[in-house]
Amino acid sequence: MKLALAPMEGLVDVHMRNLLTRDGAFDYCVTEFLRITNQLLPERVFTRICPEALNNWQTPSGTPVHLQLLGSVPQVMAENACRGIELGAPVIDVNFGCPSKFVCNSSGGSILLRNPDNLFNVLSAMRAAMPAHIPLTAKMRLGYEDKSLALENAQAVQDAGANMLCIHARTKVEGYKPPAHWEWIAKIKQQVSIPIMANGEIWTVEDYIKCKQVSGCDQIMLGRGAIATPDLALQIKHERNKVHYTAETWQDLLKHLIWMLDATVAGGNTKFAGDRIKQWLTFLKIQHKEAQSFFNTAKRVKHHQNMRELLVQEMCTTI
Numbered sequence: 644m645k646l647a648l649a650p651m652e653g654l655v656d657v658h659m660r661n662l663l664t665r666d667g668a669f670d671y672c673v674t675e676f677l678r679i680t681n682q683l684l685p686e687r688v689f690t691r692i693c694p695e696a697l698n699n700w701q702t703p704s705g706t707p708v709h710l711q712l713l714g715s716v717p718q719v720m721a722e723n724a725c726r727g728i729e730l731g732a733p734v735i736d737v738n739f740g741c742p743s744k745f746v747c748n749s750s751g752g753s754i755l756l757r758n759p760d761n762l763f764n765v766l767s768a769m770r771a772a773m774p775a776h777i778p779l780t781a782k783m784r785l786g787y788e789d790k791s792l793a794l795e796n797a798q799a800v801q802d803a804g805a806n807m808l809c810i811h812a813r814t815k816v817e818g819y820k821p822p823a824h825w826e827w828i829a830k831i832k833q834q835v836s837i838p839i840m841a842n843g844e845i846w847t848v849e850d851y852i853k854c855k856q857v858s859g860c861d862q863i864m865l866g867r868g869a870i871a872t873p874d875l876a877l878q879i880k881h882e883r884n885k886v887h888y889t890a891e892t893w894q895d896l897l898k899h900l901i902w903m904l905d906a907t908v909a910g911g912n913t914k915f916a917g918d919r920i921k922q923w924l925t926f927l928k929i930q931h932k933e934a935q936s937f938f939n940t941a942k943r944v945k946h947h948q949n950m951r952e953l954l955v956q957e958m959c960t961t962i
Contacts, residue, residue, distance in 0.1 A: 648672035649866035664706035668876035679714030717768030766803030916947035
């Protein structure tokens, strides 16, 4: 059984990966996608999106980090995969699931699901160029407009030589609108032989259990649910081991928010630091009522120093 942290563009960066993997509940995490167009990217681009490359491709807690690439030109994708491997990437993952209009309009992400040959051509070129011992994995949605090619796309991934496939159980058009169609993952799993990982709409331990039952998957990837409940993976780990666990409190979440603010500032991104907290609060308020009222105040704060003062004040008033 494996539990992975999903790559989410503009959200799960090096700081979020650091924080969410601290307790060791995730088996691995994946970088935000590295956009590949028509050239071999320099080393600095890889280490910018994955600073953990300088730490043996691990978070500070020792959780492995996989490199995700996004692109549509087979040979260029293959060259950049090999560059990542030269830099020590333990696994190369390919994004066929991003629903972003900008990405899809640039012939990347989920738009490639319109033709299974797209997936096969990209992955087979990468597999042929990569050392045999380095795993090649992929993540896809159930389709673009509909699910009519879901099985064919999964089969193309397998036929191209991929070692594992993660499936977000919605189409591009469905976006992030509930429900996630886990039953479709079960259909695909019955038809392909490579390992399948399920993803989509897992917000609670109960969702995790149901997703496993419906999809038939022992491997699960957490996305937005792990952002809304930072200790969700730890809750799941304790549930699997049948060990009692007390969930994090609002005080714990405030400590996380302060840490994230400080880490973002220390990383040199002072202009974005305050907005980063607001961004995270939009997810936290889904599962935590205290975050909703705090967000109503925090959304008007512009400077990171004022945001830190507000967070500290909230901690003191809620003790």
